[in-house]
Amino acid sequence: DGGITQSPKYLFRKEGQNVTLSCEQNLNHDAMYWYRQDPGQGLRLIYYSQIVNDFQKGDIAEGYSVSREKKESFPLTVTSAQKNPTAFYLCASTRGGGSGNTIYFGEGSWLTVV
Amino acid sequence: AQSVAQPEDQVNVAEGNPLTVKCTYSVSGNPYLFWYVQYPNRGLQFLLKYITGDNLVKGSYGFEAEFNKSQTSFHLKKPSALVSDSALYFCAVTIGTGTYKYIFGTGTRLKVLA
Numbered sequence: 001d002g003g004i005t006q007s008p009k010y011l012f013r014k015e016g017q018n019v020t021l022s023c024e025q026n027l028n029h030d031a032m033y034w035y036r037q038d039p040g041q042g043l044r045l046i047y048y049s050q051i052v053n054d055f056q057k058g059d060i061a062e063g064y065s066v067s068r069e070k071k072e073s074f075p076l077t078v079t080s081a082q083k084n085p086t087a088f089y090l091c092a093s094t095r096g097g098g099s100g101n102t103i104y105f106g107e108g109s110w111l112t113v114v
Numbered sequence: 115a116q117s118v119a120q121p122e123d124q125v126n127v128a129e130g131n132p133l134t135v136k137c138t139y140s141v142s143g144n145p146y147l148f149w150y151v152q153y154p155n156r157g158l159q160f161l162l163k164y165i166t167g168d169n170l171v172k173g174s175y176g177f178e179a180e181f182n183k184s185q186t187s188f189h190l191k192k193p194s195a196l197v198s199d200s201a202l203y204f205c206a207v208t209i210g211t212g213t214y215k216y217i218f219g220t221g222t223r224l225k226v227l228a
Contacts, residue, residue, distance in 0.1 A: 004157075031214050042204065042220035043158075050214050090157055094216075100146030100165040100208065103216050105157035 002004070004072045004106035006091050012114045013078065013085060021076045021109045023091035032074035033092040036060060043090065049074055050096075078111060086113050116141045118207050120219035127195045128227050133200040135222045137205030147188040149179055152221070158204060164188060175199070181219040195226045 001046040013019045019110025025032065031050050042065045045058030049068040068074055074093075078085045091106040117140045127133045137146055146165055150158040162173025169181045179190045190203060204220040 006157075033216075035218075043218040045215065048214055057215075088155075092158075094214075096214075100163060101204070102148065102160055102163060104160065105150075107157045108155070110155075 002087075004091055004093055004104060006089075006106035006109050008109060009107070010110045010112070012112050013063050016080045016113060018077055019111065021078070021089055021091075021111070022104060023076065024072055025074075025091075025093045025106075026072060027093055027095075027104065028071070029093035029104075030067070030071070030096045031094045034058075034066065034076045035090045035092065036072070037088040037090060037108075044063070046076065046089075066074045085111055087111060116207060116209065116215070116217045118205050118217050118219040118223045120203075120205055122222050123220075124223045124225060126225045126227060129197055130194050133192050133195040133199070133224065133226070135203050135224060137188045137190065137219060139186050139205075139207045140186065141179075141207055145188075146208050147179075147181065148208075148216075149173065149177070149188075149190050150204045150206065152202040152204065161190070165175040179207050195224075197226045197228050200224055200226045 007022045033048040034046040044060050046064050047066045049055035055066050065077045089109045092103050094101045094103045119138045119210050148163045149161040152158045161177050162171050164181045172178045177192050202221045202223050204221050206216050208216045
């Protein structure tokens with residue numbers, strides 16, 4: 001089945017540690033996104049990528065980094081510079097910008113600082 | 115700047131009664147509007163979208179939404195609520211002129227009471 005796979009579902013980070021969340025899609029979508037969701041809040045855009053080897057900062061990019069070496073993959077690294085990383089992280093993808101393309105989501109990953 | 119407002123944090127409705135979840139938007143161009151549902155610890159699932167044409171859009175699980183350009187609204191509706199409809203609902207907007215950004219509301223928690 002086509003879809004977006006995020007892993008791991010649950011991840012624990014120690015202080016000062018970098019962690020990487022995986023996101024893979026087999027929908028042949030050009031654009032991919034990372035959102036952060038905090039309890040009781042909406043979705044905030046961290047980074048997005050329109051095409052391989054290109055990405056742009058979203059509204060809350062500080063303390064995060066991404067890469068887009070393959071069309072199917074858009075991993076997110078939460079660095080030690082992110083002081084409050086505990087949240088639910090959602091990866092998403094669309095066919096492309098404009099034309100009202102539907103954005104589809106993965107099942108999310110929980111990151112907790114211990 | 116684009117924005118989406120969901121004025122109600124929570125909506126309670128009795129099973130079998132009609133439900134409405136409100137959404138208003140503000141964009142500088144023609145909007146493309148979406149509704150998503152999120153169950154606990156899951157990603158967002160697409161319900162329906164408005165691109166153009168008929169102002170009444172029908173979607174998954176018996177949901178529908180009405181686009182009202184003069185009131186800049188896109189309210190989600192269902193004629194008869196089910197307990198299983200209890201979830202978090204998000205409205206989102208994008209515009210069609212090459213943007214890759216999707217703006218999400220803060221979400222409305224729907225509670226259907228048996």
